[in-house]
Amino acid sequence: MTKKPKTRKLRTLPAAALVVRVEKGKGMRIVREYDVDYLVVSHGEAPLTLRTFRVWVRKLAEEARRVDAACLVIDDLRALAGGLEILDRELGELVAYNLSIATYTFTRYKTTSQKRLLEVMFRDANDAQSSGIDRGMLLASCVNATRDIANTPGGDMTPRVLADEAKKALVGTRATVKAFGPKEILRHKMGALLGVAKGAKEEPRFIMIEYKGGAPKDAPIVFVGKGITFDTGGLSMKPSDAMLDMHLDMSGGAAVIGALRAIAKLKIKRNVIGLIPAAENSVSGESFRPGDILTTMSGKTVDVLNTDAEGRLVLADALTYAELYKPALVVDVATLTGAALVALGQHASAIMTKDDAIAERISAFGEATGEYVWRLPLWDEYVKYTKGVHGDLANIQSSGNTRYGGAINGGAFLSHFARSYPWVHIDMAPRMTPAPGDHLAKGATGEPTALLVKIAESY
Numbered sequence: 322m323t324k325k326p327k328t329r330k331l332r333t334l335p336a337a338a339l340v341v342r343v344e345k346g347k348g349m350r351i352v353r354e355y356d357v358d359y360l361v362v363s364h365g366e367a368p369l370t371l372r373t374f375r376v377w378v379r380k381l382a383e384e385a386r387r388v389d390a391a392c393l394v395i396d397d398l399r400a401l402a403g404g405l406e407i408l409d410r411e412l413g414e415l416v417a418y419n420l421s422i423a424t425y426t427f428t429r430y431k432t433t434s435q436k437r438l439l440e441v442m443f444r445d446a447n448d449a450q451s452s453g454i455d456r457g458m459l460l461a462s463c464v465n466a467t468r469d470i471a472n473t474p475g476g477d478m479t480p481r482v483l484a485d486e487a488k489k490a491l492v493g494t495r496a497t498v499k500a501f502g503p504k505e506i507l508r509h510k511m512g513a514l515l516g517v518a519k520g521a522k523e524e525p526r527f528i529m530i531e532y533k534g535g536a537p538k539d540a541p542i543v544f545v546g547k548g549i550t551f552d553t554g555g556l557s558m559k560p561s562d563a564m565l566d567m568h569l570d571m572s573g574g575a576a577v578i579g580a581l582r583a584i585a586k587l588k589i590k591r592n593v594i595g596l597i598p599a600a601e602n603s604v605s606g607e608s609f610r611p612g613d614i615l616t617t618m619s620g621k622t623v624d625v626l627n628t629d630a631e632g633r634l635v636l637a638d639a640l641t642y643a644e645l646y647k648p649a650l651v652v653d654v655a656t657l658t659g660a661a662l663v664a665l666g667q668h669a670s671a672i673m674t675k676d677d678a679i680a681e682r683i684s685a686f687g688e689a690t691g692e693y694v695w696r697l698p699l700w701d702e703y704v705k706y707t708k709g710v711h712g713d714l715a716n717i718q719s720s721g722n723t724r725y726g727g728a729i730n731g732g733a734f735l736s737h738f739a740r741s742y743p744w745v746h747i748d749m750a751p752r753m754t755p756a757p758g759d760h761l762a763k764g765a766t767g768e769p770t771a772l773l774v775k776i777a778e779s780y
């Protein structure tokens with residue numbers, strides 16, 4: 322797909338390089354000494370933290386791009402860290418990773434020649450730093466692959482193409498990729514996925530990625546990613562402005578693909594499954610309607626009160642399918658509700674689980690990766706609001722004010738289908754696109770790819 326910014330290690334200094342030099346003081350400036358351009362940077366007064374360091378590193382890449390540098394050279398990683406207590410390996414990883422994600426832009430559709438892609442080069446890194454750099458670069462390339470998939474417009478990234486992308490992302494690895502078409506989806510009685518897909522000309526797919534890095538008998542971790550390739554809202558149609566970014570409504574699915582690519586490339590010793598129910602939520606005479614009652618794969622019936630609450634419908638069938646794997650943990654990732662954005666703003670994904678230990682671990686992984694999460698409650702008080710009128714369940718709150726607690730309602734709905742295994746729901750709508758100050762390109766952030774990799778590795 323898109324040409325990736327190159328990040329590599331190097332011993333000699335190339336021409337047109339911008340060499341990073343850390344000095345005391347404030348701000349960033351460029352100076353030229355003996356034919357070498359230096360990006361002189363400083364950390365300012367406030368003590369560095371992991372959080373501030375990540376963003377500061379991304380600013381270096383942004384500055385290098387702004388002045389059109391061909392490559393950014395890092396000589397002294399330790400100086401860059403400015404006294405921050407961090408191991409060499411982690412330091413190498415953090416710097417390489419953040420520089421690489423900060424140099425990404427989505428250029429696939431630009432026909433005019435683009436500015437030269439910024440390369441990042443490391444000189445004089447020690448062995449521990451180098452192994453961190455390798456890992457950071459690999460992880461970033463997978464996050465950027467997630468972004469390429471997510472950023473592709475809905476007209477081009479159809480469910481069928483998404484399945485092809487999953488296959489492409491995993492070629493040459495030990496993972497296998499299969500996808501069900503409409504007939505097999507029907508045969509598996511995934512009535513919710515079929516219901517959502519009905520209005521679109523594009524056929525749905527149910528994508529399955531299987532990676533067996535652990536012992537055959539080890540219970541796998543299953544990642545389930547929402548794969549709505551475009552969300553018009555269906556007959557409960559979204560207003561124009563709200564529809565603008567809705568080609569990104571498969572960001573959860575894209576992150577599952579990117580994460581499995583990274584997991585397979587890193588040869589993580591775990592069994593990991595990726596499931597992506599993929600459909601376009603469109604409008605036609607064949608669309609599912611408000612008032613329709615869908616029968617899910619679990620057998621439970623659902624009153625469709627709003628066709629725009631489609632993510633939880635397709636995920637319901639995927640969460641039931643996940644039971645077949647007898648998983649040790651299921652993590653679903655979805656751009657599920659605008660309400661999660663209202664609740665948290667743009668700096669954290671919402672997580673929901675009834676298991677305190679899981680919530681704590683996922684939160685810690687969020688801190689470790691920079692893909693932050695914040696927990697919302699999934700108490701029975703909330704779960705009660707998911708009762709259906711004529712069906713067993715309703716896909717939006719059927720009692721009380723439907724505008725209150727919308728993100729929780731989404732999680733509460735899913736909890737009915739995630740009964741037989743440990744489970745956490747990640748509503749990543751807040752992190753679908755960058756927050757101001759993230760220093761990431763417009764479009765998809767690629768989150769929570771790195772978080773999923775961390776879960777596979779450390780859970």
Ligand code: BES
Nearest residue numbers: 627629630632656657658659660717750
């Ligand atoms: N894909 C949207 C949620 C969304 C909105 C994600 C904005 C990212 C940014 C989802 O399918 C949706 O439309 N949810 C509805 C649910 C409502 C009808 C209960 C929403 O959030 O309004």
Ligand code: ZN
Nearest residue numbers: 552629630631
């Ligand atoms: Zn929707």
Ligand code: ZN
Nearest residue numbers: 549552570632
């Ligand atoms: Zn949606």
